[in-house]
Amino acid sequence: MNSKSQVEASSLDTVKLLLAVGIIVSGIYGFYYLDSYSQLLRVLGLLALVGVASFIAYTTAVGRTVWEFASSSKVEVRKVVWPSRQETMQTTLIVFVMVLIMGIVLWLFDMMLSAILKALTGTG
Template sequence: MNAEAEATASTLDTVKLGVSLLILIAGIGGFYQFEQESLLLRVIGLLLVAALAVFIALQSKPGKSVWSFAVESRTEVRKVVWPSRQETMQTTLIVFVMVLLLGIFLWLVDMLLAYILKVITG
């Protein structure tokens, strides 16, 4: 009985996602179909249709899990300790200096290899 209930829920979720996708496709098609109308009205209509599609998609189990993931991600980002301006500037300066030194080193190695190749090939 439980497997049958899960299959029904899964089928219902698939239907919800399919309807959501069809509504979104119809909204995009309507946006281009009514090109003689004001751009502002078409954009507002498209945003409303997209909001409806998202609302329907969020009613499914995968939609709820995506929403939950987004909320948890936002919570985790708030916990991050961001570097100060001074730390950022110092790290950026170190990166620039190291890139410059590595570029000069590789340029010298390239010149040496070109010289050796020139000596070998005459």
């Protein structure tokens, strides 16, 4: 993480964020209100409004902080050592086998308790 000092959000930033949220909400409303138009046009219009709202939100201190966080997250994901296909298949097989074994054990336990209950109540 970056050790930069926190930037105080001004009232203009709050107005910009509210404007961005308003644009997105109005875009979603318009998407459903204008259902007589082509869905492609409605989706493209909604994406354009989301892009405009994102640009407005980016101009705020909070928006820049979120962008920096996303950028640093992308760098951290590149550092992850991902398992190979063979390791993934082996782990998946172990999980399936353990789920099967636990299912059988719980089924046997249920059958045993059911037999005991039937013997105690005399309904068997």
